Amino acid sequence: MHASFHLAADLDTALKAAAVAAGLADAAAFAPEVRTADPRHGDFQANGVLGYAKARKLNPRAVAEQLLAAVPASLHDNYALSIAGPGFINFTLKPAALHAWLRAHASVEHLRAGAAAAHAGQTWVVDYSSPNTAKQMHVGHLRSAVIGEAICRLLAFTGARVVRDNHLGDWGTQFGKLIYAFKRWADPAALATDAIEELERLYKLGNDATPDGSPALEEAKRELVLLQTGDPENVALWRKFSEVSLAAFQEIYDRLGIRFDHNLGESFYNDQVGRVYAELAETKIAEDSAGALVVFHDEHSRFKRDAERPNPFMVRKADGASGYASTDLATALYRTEHFAAHGIVVVTDFRQADHFEQLFLTVKKWFAAKHYRLPELHHVTFGAVTGEDGKALRTRDGGVIKLKDLLDEAEERAFAIVAEKNPDLPETERRAIARAVGLGAVQYADLSQNRSSNYVFSWDKMLALDGNTAPYLLYPVARLHSIFRKAGVAPGAAAAETAASALETPAELALARKLVKFPDSLRLASESLRPHFLCLYLFELAGDYSTFNTADKVLVDDPAVRARRLLLCARTLLVLETGLDLL
């Protein structure tokens, strides 16, 4: 039945053609606005008739009738069409069409093939996680990593070449301080056992020992100059800091299923900021202000200069040093030129919104002046993680929670639950389940909401066995595998599926209707860079499956009924596993 993957997109195309065929005035301007519908009304609905008719003083119901009369006959094979209310067009898939969709989408390749249209042939650079080296990752680093990775997977699944880039904070004054502290107080034994922990201790020592105006700070600055001018000892130390840090980060990334293509930190752009200065000065985009090189965006009400708010975008500090604005500018250029990025996505918390807005404004002016191709620029923001009291999440004694400890606790808590619910399982299996559920719960809890406000962290809620949580989604996966074990067939075995009879019961039809909407949820999630649309879809699918599973027994004696229910089970399992794999 389906030439393409998106039923909504197909309907949109069909209605546009129908508008022309029906000879509607100004048919080219008609936008059908097809979207998934509330199941009470059908599977898809077209809302565009209302606006179109209103603007031209036509009766919307009459326009809708003209459209339906002009629609290709083949559409009626697959859908029941109706006009409702003031002029909505409703499309309800016929059971045979649902059945055909199920038969046609037998593997993840089938799902991927159609989805690839959204970002086909494009290169997207995604900048996420991006911690500072010489410090451990803490709870504040969780969201960028989790959200960024989900966005990468969504873009890749919809056809993009994705460049995962970890923009490490590995350069700047703090490394002078760290070297200063390292040379004085480094503990070789501690370095051998837990290097990142020791580096972090030295980092704090270095900070505390070098207050403004102190001789120690001057000494730390000299260490930094030595580093920047290639002093072998300091360069070697700095390299060691990076290596130790990356090794520690990778342990976390492994647990979260993240593997970066590049770790192009700020240091990588150290020798590229000169070009930024030169081009911004030459094009008069940047100007001198109190000795610093800055860009003003006066034409933008938000960044307009006034007595209270100078609002500069500081490209080069008065002392000649580069700041993060300059490296970020160089980074944007590198990603555009070297990776030929069609889009750049930066995933950081919302507090950096002003910075990135000014950065993007500057990039636009700069690229336009130099006739560089401008990629799509997206800043994906999210709120802070807070405790249940609404304040920043901290340990009991007020310290910062290490990401490693948080992930450990997630696994332990999940293990306790698994041990209680399934005491009969062997230890190794309980551990494996606990890892999947615990880590999955942390990631899913983060992805399932689209909050730019703060995110309240609650162990009880994220590990709850019901509600929009990872355990709730993993449960039907386990049950489905169990059913196929009992049935003695592999999910998706083609021979068994040909025997399937027509879908019949309300629960079967509801489940099938949900399954065919998977592509639309992917489109929504990937185009808006908001993974929670996919989470919501999977949650609803899991619910429809549970209802089906309770209402209709799969392993019944009638071979045709059994075959069609196994077909439904196979596709549910496929979509659930494919969807969860993207998160």
Place this chain on the structure above:
RNA sequence: GCGAGUGUAGCACAAUGGAUAGUGUAGUGGCCUCCGAAGCCAUUGAUCCGGGUUCGACUCCCGGCACUCGCACCA
């Protein structure tokens, strides 16, 4: 002070300008000789306030209020 983000049931969240604002938790009442009850079914309860645009507004615009955050050499 200026700017940004966020305000949806007791709590936590959803709603791509569409039809009667969805879900989870908590509360109440049902469902296991039956493929995993980590489940299912039923039920009570909400758009911060005031204007505006629109055939239609949680959504867009204007003005308040509340909370969080950002405002020149840290990233």
